[in-house]
Amino acid sequence: MHSGLAKTRLDRMHDVLAGHVERGELPGLVTLVARHGETHVDVLGKQAVDGVSMQRETIFRISSMTKPVTAVGAMILVEECRLRLDDPVDDLLPELADRRVLTSIDAPLDDTVPARRAITLRDLLTFRLGFGQLTAAGEVPPILRAAEEAQVAVGPPAPANVPGPDEWLRRLGELPLMYQPGERWLYHTGADLLGVLISRATGQSLQGFLRERLFEPLGMRDTHFGVPPYKASRFATSYWMDGVVYDEPDGQWAEVPEFQSGGGGLVSTVDDYLAFGSMLLHKGKHGGERILARPTVELMTTDQLTAAQKAASGFFPGYFDSRGWGFGMSVVTARTDIAAVPGTFGWDGGLGTSWLTDPSEDLVALMFSQRAGFPQFSPHFRDFWTGVYQAIDD
Structure with a gap:
């Protein structure tokens, strides 16, 4: 089946995102758009400001994108x-x-x-x-x-x-x-x-349980709470929003910590997280593996918050006007821009990563960068999501 994504429009997204890298706003990024069984990956820039070239297999700190994994x-x-x-x-x-x-x-x-x-x-x-x-x-x-x-x-x-x-x-x-x-x-x-x-x-460590029940069945070989030395050459340097180094490849993730944070501790690659996002797109199945039942995934991706709870949240102003919260992830509830399709679910990582699964478009999309940021403040986040949806051509 054809992906229904126009090459000329994917090229446009590439050019827009390449501009952010060329202007020095961030060292590099990896994007992935999967639709109707076809996967498009774009690799830009470097793993560090003065480092080796970014690669599809580069490992990133995914911070709060750990939350949906823990919820599963x-x-x-x-x-x-x-x-x-x-x-x-x-x-x-x-x-x-x-x-x-x-x-x-x-x-x-x-x-x-x-x-x-x-x-x-x-x-x-x-x-x-x-x-x-x-x-x-x-x-x-x-x-x-x-x-x-x-x-x-x-x-x-x-x-x-x-x-x-x-x-x-x-x-x-x-x-x-x-x-x-x-x-x-x-x-x-x-x-x-x-x-x-x-x-x-x-009776297991969080890493041990997730590896056995989720990462191995999904083939997520590079998703852990630490990066062993033999993978360090693929581990991106992490930067604050102002460009100051936050963590080096031999820094805080060089070994698995005693406290494995279900809220923000994982590292991963775009292909690993694609397996996770696709499993949820397919209502709990991945290949021949069933991780969760369809009704469970439907519950997890349904807005659970009341209007009063949203109003009192104190989160980014206006955030919950068009979104709700399921189990461990955000759920789109109202169509307010090109990339806000009701029923879409996902979440972002404050150290520079973003994921959405859109069942109505049969779509999983990921943007992994190593510069801290959020869609509310970071142009490359917003441009990526605009780029994904403007590329749809069916």
Whole structure:
């Protein structure tokens, strides 16, 4: 079957993205567009500013694109009846039992009331557990200062600086929740808790479980929480948005950390993540392997948030006007631009990566770069997504 993508329009996307590289806005990138069984890959620039050429097999830190992977891992256990969506997580995560909740976000840490109910697995998957990223305007609230001091605050991935899972959870458990469970969407922390929950439920490390149940069945050979020395020559240098080096190939990902972050710790390649995105496109199947049942994938990719929860989220202004949140990933709910097709799902990585699966167009698309950024602020993200959809020619 023909991909329905026009070569002249794919060339246009190449030229636009090459312009970003030639102007020095980022060292390089790899793009992949798969439609109707055909895959188009474009490789631009270098792995580092003064480094070797970028290649299709270059390994990138995918940061928050780890979240959908961790969510799939949790749902594998739900399907096996080893976890249940609406059961409290207290048995496996006793550190989260009997929560106290701040009376207001800027209250002292001891100004609390009891949680109205326990935290559930569904709360972790939908980021409604009552603890997560705060975008503080003005004076920093005491809870945020305390979370930063305890090394449990939300920030860029830093695997070498995070305590082991038991100690991390102990510290988190000593802090009150920011909001009542189920009250609002707060980014990130739920995914890290999911990783600890999976590890305790299975008796395996998060990496061990994901490798056995997801990466090996999908053929994701380069997706790990660390990069061994023999792969280091394919590992891109990571840069901040201002071009300052964030991490070198022999830096924080040079070995698998004790805390394997379900919220942001993985590295991967475009072809590895294509296998993951295609599995979800095909409702849980990849080749002859069934990872999840079709109804499970449909649940994961359905918006789970109420209008009130979206309004209270404090995320990028206007973000939830056209999007919702499923399990570990964003879901498009309204058509507001060329690349916002309702039913599309995916997520981005703050260190420079982006993924969407669009069932209505039979499409999986990926852009992996090594310069930190988000679609809301980074022109190469926006130009890539415009480029993908303007290339459709059927």
